[in-house]
Amino acid sequence: MIHQRCGIHLGANKKELLKARLLKRLRFHRLQTFRAYYEFVSDRANESEIEEMIESVATNVTSFFREAAHFDFLTKQGFSELLEAKKSVTSSRVRGWCCATATGEETYSLLISLLEYFGPADAWDVKVLGTDISKKVLRVAKKGEYPLEKIASVPFSLRSRYFDGGACKAKSVCQVNPLLRARAYFRQFNLMQSVFPFHGRFDVIFCRNVMIYFDRPTQESMIRRLLPYLNDNGFLFLGHSESIIGMNLPLKGVAASVYQKIF
Ligand SMILES: C[S@@+](CC[C@H](N)C(=O)[O-])C[C@H]1O[C@@H](n2cnc3c(N)ncnc32)[C@H](O)[C@@H]1O
Numbered sequence: 001m002i003h004q005r006c007g008i009h010l011g012a013n014k015k016e017l018l019k020a021r022l023l024k025r026l027r028f029h030r031l032q033t034f035r036a037y038y039e040f041v042s043d044r045a046n047e048s049e050i051e052e053m054i055e056s057v058a059t060n061v062t063s064f065f066r067e068a069a070h071f072d073f074l075t076k077q078g079f080s081e082l083l084e085a086k087k088s089v090t091s092s093r094v095r096g097w098c099c100a101t102a103t104g105e106e107t108y109s110l111l112i113s114l115l116e117y118f119g120p121a122d123a124w125d126v127k128v129l130g131t132d133i134s135k136k137v138l139r140v141a142k143k144g145e146y147p148l149e150k151i152a153s154v155p156f157s158l159r160s161r162y163f164d165g166g167a168c169k170a171k172s173v174c175q176v177n178p179l180l181r182a183r184a185y186f187r188q189f190n191l192m193q194s195v196f197p198f199h200g201r202f203d204v205i206f207c208r209n210v211m212i213y214f215d216r217p218t219q220e221s222m223i224r225r226l227l228p229y230l231n232d233n234g235f236l237f238l239g240h241s242e243s244i245i246g247m248n249l250p251l252k253g254v255a256a257s258v259y260q261k262i263f
Pocket residue numbers: 005006007008058059060061062063066099100101102103106131132133134137189190191192207208209210239
């Protein structure tokens with residue numbers, strides 16, 4: 001059921017992990033056995049429990065500027081290529097999408113990198129969309145408030161530009177400022193959906209550390225469904241431990257786990 005709903009593949013070796021993660025749902029509903037929980041969650045009257053179940057099994061670990069090489073690639077090479085492509089079609093629209101954003105750090109990191117390169121002035125219309133299957137993590141992302149230890153991986157100079165209260169020294173939490181808030185959007189979206197509700201295309205798509213939980217056929221079909229939403233000169237980023245080797249996809253590698261479309 002979990003695989004069908006969200007693509008997460010839990011093989012026999014994940015049985016103990018699954019039991020540990022679902023136990024709190026059993027306790028919450030005062031159910032004695034996993035069979036009873038399965039029957040409960042299969043009942044259409046308890047449809048909302050499916051969301052709770054998926055939230056319990058999904059891993060939401062993330063951090064600001066995680067896998068820093070990707071941000072270096074963009075700053076040193078990717079953004080200048082995008083800029084040239086934009087100039088040739090005289091477009092000022094720059095769009096990013098983090099398709100499994102978890103609590104939002106990745107979305108804000110991409111947005112900060114874009115604003116550092118393209119500038120926060122209105123000359124460039126920069127926006128980043130963060131989506132995730134879990135409403136719970138999206139609530140954190142929308143609020144954009146993080147404990148100081150999470151902000152530690154944001155370079156000090158950027159903290160004063162993009163977080164309220166300057167460098168956030170005197171507080172235990174720090175919130176993203178209006179510069180980011182006005183350009184970051186968060187929506188619930190399940191990557192298993194066959195129809196993607198987007199009109200435009202994205203220049204940068206981050207699809208990192210999510211397909212690691214899917215089996216190979218699910219990974220390949222998901223990437224295939226993403227590709228129509230990537231601009232021709234755009235970049236697709238996967239997590240460093242994720243690979244498309246052996247998949248028949250129209251993509252060429254341009255850096256470690258960074259791809260562009262072949263057309
Ligand atoms: C480990 S986090 C990755 C966060 C971020 N991309 C990063 O690399 O730091 C994986 C996220 O994928 C989300 N997820 C799992 N299955 C999904 C699906 N079918 N559609 C959208 N998001 C999904 C989970 O809710 C979780 O927040």
